[in-house]
Amino acid sequence: MKILIISRGNGFGHAKRDLLVAKQLMQLNHEVIIASYSSGFQYLRMVYPGDLIDLELPSAGSSALRIGKLLDLIRRTQPDGMVVDEELIVLPIGQSLGIPTCFITNWLEDEPETLGFLQMANQIAIVDVRQNWMFPVHDSLQEKLCFVGPVIDVPEPARTKEKKIIITSGSPTIVDVPFFTKTIAALKGNPDYVKLVYSGTLTKSLQRLGDESTHFITDPGSFIDEVRNSSLVVCRGGHTTLWELASLGVPAIAIPRREEVNPSNIVYAKQMGERGYIRWLQETDLDSDLLASYSNQILSGQEQLETYDYDGTAVDQLVSSILDCFAHQYERRDVEWEWELR
Numbered sequence: 238m239k240i241l242i243i244s245r246g247n248g249f250g251h252a253k254r255d256l257l258v259a260k261q262l263m264q265l266n267h268e269v270i271i272a273s274y275s276s277g278f279q280y281l282r283m284v285y286p287g288d289l290i291d292l293e294l295p296s297a298g299s300s301a302l303r304i305g306k307l308l309d310l311i312r313r314t315q316p317d318g319m320v321v322d323e324e325l326i327v328l329p330i331g332q333s334l335g336i337p338t339c340f341i342t343n344w345l346e347d348e349p350e351t352l353g354f355l356q357m358a359n360q361i362a363i364v365d366v367r368q369n370w371m372f373p374v375h376d377s378l379q380e381k382l383c384f385v386g387p388v389i390d391v392p393e394p395a396r397t398k399e400k401k402i403i404i405t406s407g408s409p410t411i412v413d414v415p416f417f418t419k420t421i422a423a424l425k426g427n428p429d430y431v432k433l434v435y436s437g438t439l440t441k442s443l444q445r446l447g448d449e450s451t452h453f454i455t456d457p458g459s460f461i462d463e464v465r466n467s468s469l470v471v472c473r474g475g476h477t478t479l480w481e482l483a484s485l486g487v488p489a490i491a492i493p494r495r496e497e498v499n500p501s502n503i504v505y506a507k508q509m510g511e512r513g514y515i516r517w518l519q520e521t522d523l524d525s526d527l528l529a530s531y532s533n534q535i536l537s538g539q540e541q542l543e544t545y546d547y548d549g550t551a552v553d554q555l556v557s558s559i560l561d562c563f564a565h566q567y568e569r570r571d572v573e574w575e576w577e578l579r
Contacts, residue, residue: 238563239268241316243307245323246277247296248408249457250477254341254364254388255322256285257552258559263287265556272310276408290314300326311336318563321358328357337566339559343476344501345372352377360562362555364388365476369511371504383558386551387480394485395466402427402532403463403470405435407478412498414439416520420471420492421446423528427536433463469535471528474506474517483514484547488535490528491517513543 240262244255252273259269269287274294281289292306303326311319311330321327322341331338340358343365352375355361361381363370374382404420406413417436424432425448432451436443440453447453464470464487472478474491482489491509493502506517516531534540 238317239270239315240318240320240559240563241311241314242269242271242320243310243322243324243327244271244273244277244281246273246275246292246294248276248475249280250475251322252277252280253390253477254552255320256281257388257390258320258341258556259285259287261552261556262559265560270314270316304330318559318566320559325351325354328354332357337563339562341555344504345374345378347373347375355381359566360558362558364551364555365508369508371508371511385554385558387477387484387545387547388551388555389477389480389484389547391481391484391547392461392465394487397466398468399466400430401463401467402430402432403435403460403467403472404432405457405460405470405478406473407457407475409435409437409439411439412494413473414442416473416492416494416523417443418446419523419525420528421451423525424471424532425451426529427532430468430536433467435460469532471532474502474509474515476501476505479505479509479515480545480547483509483512483543483545486544488542489515490531490535491515492520492523492528493517495520514545515542516540 242255242259245251255271259271262269270290271281271285272290272292273281274292275296278291294303294306307327308330316336319331319336319338320341321338328338337359339360339362341362341364356377358381361378363382363384364387365384366386367384402424406416428450434451434453435457436453437455440455444453465485467487470482470487470489472489472491474493491506493506496503509515510517
């Protein structure tokens with residue numbers, strides 16, 4: 238079967254899980270093509286051994302441009318089935334062309350326009366667990382849903398922790414300056430801990446805020462290796478990052494971007510906080526003294542966070558769910574054709 242994976246290009250989280258899905262499908266002798274753009278494509282070009290297409294799209298932009306590029310891609314590749322990672326606009330295209338589509342997501346929404354798109358998916362695979370799930374689930378989607386658990390790839394946790402704190406915002410932008418400024422100030426009270434600040438293009442403007450124990454990193458490539466043996470991570474709360482940290486047993490404090498910037502990250506933080514995996518606070522409540530208090534409680538052992546026992550089976554469940562979805566749709570189509578012939 239020829240399978241096209243359309244991977245959302247914003248950040249690395251989508252690309253990481255789509256890479257795992259693609260590799261397993263290839264091991265099952267399926268022909269797999271991944272199409273992505275922006276930072277997702279840049280990540281995949283370094284690690285994906287298969288057929289990879291750059292959609293040459295910006296991280297955000299005109300729907301008309303996206304529809305044209307995606308329609309051209311699907312017509313050129315002629316897939317038997319599509320795996321769509323949070324690119325809603327693909328769903329009506331797949332439906333109109335009669336291509337079975339599995340939609341991968343870590344959020345849901347009952348806003349009418351979004352709900353209309355989601356109803357066009359043949360299946361919706363949620364890469365999370367049901368416990369403390371806080372997104373709305375509309376009745377019309379119930380039969381399409383399957384929870385497969387977090388699809389992540391984490392190294393072995395380190396046996397010992399170093400006196401090291403990671404500060405990261407994923408893909409830093411100008412809106413993250415207050416986050417970095419207040420976090421660096423809060424953690425200066427721990428001079429015995431090395432602070433590694435993953436600040437990307439903001440590095441030059443932030444360097445004046447550090448001290449001798451603060452090191453600024455522009456390339457995110459070393460992030461997961463540095464995290465393995467760190468004592469604490471202060472982050473923005475992306476879905477993949479939070480599950481990686483929980484699986485590594487690394488304590489985290491999440492400070493999601495404001496709701497008008499990224500409402501989903503607030504929900505991820507709430508969910509993981511309810512599950513006991515992280516501490517979190519709203520950016521509007523971000524105060525250097527409060528953050529210093531949170532970090533001191535964790536570093537001193539006064540507060541113990543839970544660890545997620547990740548066994549790697551979620552990707553197996555996701556791939557099995559994708560293939561079952563495609564098989565079911567083709568069986569259903571064959572039955573419909575048979576009735577029409579009668």
